[in-house]
Amino acid sequence: MSKRIIVGVTGASGIDVAREVLELIADTDGFESHLVMSDSAKRTAELECTYGPDALEKAADVVYPNDRIESRIASGTFRTEGMVIVPCSMKTVAGIAGGFSDSLLLRAADVVLKERRKLVLAVRETPFNGIHLRNMKELWEMGADIMPLMMTFYNRPETIEDMVHHMACKCVERLGIEPKCFKRW
Ligand SMILES: Cc1cc2nc3c(=O)[nH]c(=O)nc-3n(C[C@H](O)[C@H](O)[C@H](O)COP(=O)(O)O)c2cc1C
Structure with a gap:
């Protein structure tokens, strides 16, 4: 059986x-x-x-509407490797930190935390305010990986796509994937 990774996408910049x-x-x-x-x-x-x-839906194996709170990813009995939220808005960070699971995406993240599975948050905002920082610290303390979508230069990117690829590789490797063309140091 294939290993399942939940991919949450929220309304922050960085959909690529x-x-x-x-x-x-x-x-x-x-x-x-998923x-x-x-x-x-x-x-x-x-x-x-x-x-x-x-285009994102076509690239996914399974797609869930965000209002279908009865979907499989809303239950801890549905086994997954974890979840990556990319990009992750500050509103979604607040929702997870507050346990406010009023959508499938937020419920899935809540479940991943309660089951102590891997939660990778590719957060995106700049600058951060105190609320953002407090919420992210709380989530980090609960075991989430806080992976801000930051530009990298040490890998000598030539295009924006190179930077996007590098950041995406860093996100998926947290969930057990070894990307073929990940340029490590
Ligand atoms: C083009 C665009 C870019 C945005 N970029 C960000 C961002 O980088 N970070 C963020 O926290 N919110 C950003 N927002 C605002 C969020 O979309 C907004 O707070 C929304 O309510 C988030 O809801 P969601 O977390 O349910 O997707 C952006 C909105 C638009 C229209």
Whole structure:
């Protein structure tokens, strides 16, 4: 049976990284992606990308509407390797930190935490305010990985795609995937 990774996409900037994460999972034998997108993620995709939310859905193995709270990923009995939320908005960070699971995406993250599985939060905002920092610290203390979508230069990127790819590789390796073309130091 393939290992399942839940991919949450929210309305922060950096939807390209989500698409790359989905493609890295699709390119890895033995893994499958379970995608849930917030409404704001769909809107942000339309605004900042040359493609819409359908492109992300096509890259995923299973897609769940965010209002279907009865979906499998809402239960801890559905086994997964964990969840990556990429990009992760400050609103979603607040929702998880507050245990406010009013959507499938937030419920899935809540379940991953309660089952003590891997939760990777590719957070994106700049600058952070005190609320953001407090919420992220709380989540880090509960075991989540806080992986801000930061530019990297040490790997000598030549294009934005190189930076996107590098960041996506860093996200999926936290969940047990060894990306084929990850340029390590
Ligand atoms: C183009 C665009 C870019 C945005 N970028 C960010 C961002 O980088 N970080 C963030 O926290 N919110 C960002 N927002 C605001 C969120 O989309 C908004 O707070 C939304 O309510 C988040 O909801 P969600 O977490 O359910 O997706 C952005 C909105 C738009 C339209």
